[in-house]
Amino acid sequence: MSQLDQPKQREFTGKHMILVVGLFFGTIITVNLIMAYFATSSWTGLVVKNSYVASQGFNEKLAARRTQDALGWTPNLTYQNGTITYRLExxxxxxxxxxxxxxELKRPSHEREDQLITLLPKEGAYSADYALGSGAWDIFVSLTSEAGEPFTYRERIIVQ
Known part of the structure; x- marks a missing residue:
């Protein structure tokens, strides 16, 4: 076999090494930038602005919850055909x-679609027409009875 028939062997040079290192770190940096973009453009995860201040009212909230439970009232929240209906018995x-x-209508994952709506009396219940987008929603209902007793209720619903 002559030298002409043998395939020419390619050398791995410094230029190749720079290209490999550049592609490696370029990929890592690109992925990190994409992840940082999505992390800053989506839900912040912030539930309360100052957890210490929020914790100071815990005992009062607990007492209000016990008072509410002692009333023996039963809440019933439904969402059908674009209508939110709340009945308290x-x-x-x-x-x-x-x-x-x-x-108060809230998405569990972000604040962009949060809304506060008034529920109007209708046939022994309180309702409002509001079209919710598909997915999970947390609904916080606040009601003050004619006797002045406050009542709050929270329920998570899934809209198809």
Whole structure:
């Protein structure tokens, strides 16, 4: 076999090494930049602005919750065909009449679609027409009875 028939062997030079190192670190940096972009453009994860200040009202919130539980009222929240309906009943099954009722609609993953809506009385319940996008929603209902007793309720629903 002559030298002409043998395949020419390629050398691995310094230029090749610079290209390999550049591609390696370029890939790492690109992935990190993409992940940083999505991390800063999506939900912050912030639940309260100052956890210490929020913790100072814990005992009051706990006492209010116990008072609410002692009322024996039963909440019922439904969402059908673009209508949010909230019914609150006493221990005899009679509807509680409220002077004021509102619902705070929140996405568990971000704040962009959060809304505060007023629930209007309708046939022993309180309702509002509001089209929710598909996915998970946390609904916080606040109601003050005609006797001045506050009642809060939270429920997570999944809209198809």
């Amino acid at each position: 006493n221990d005899q099954g009679e509807a509680i009449k409220a002077g004021f009722a509102e619902a």
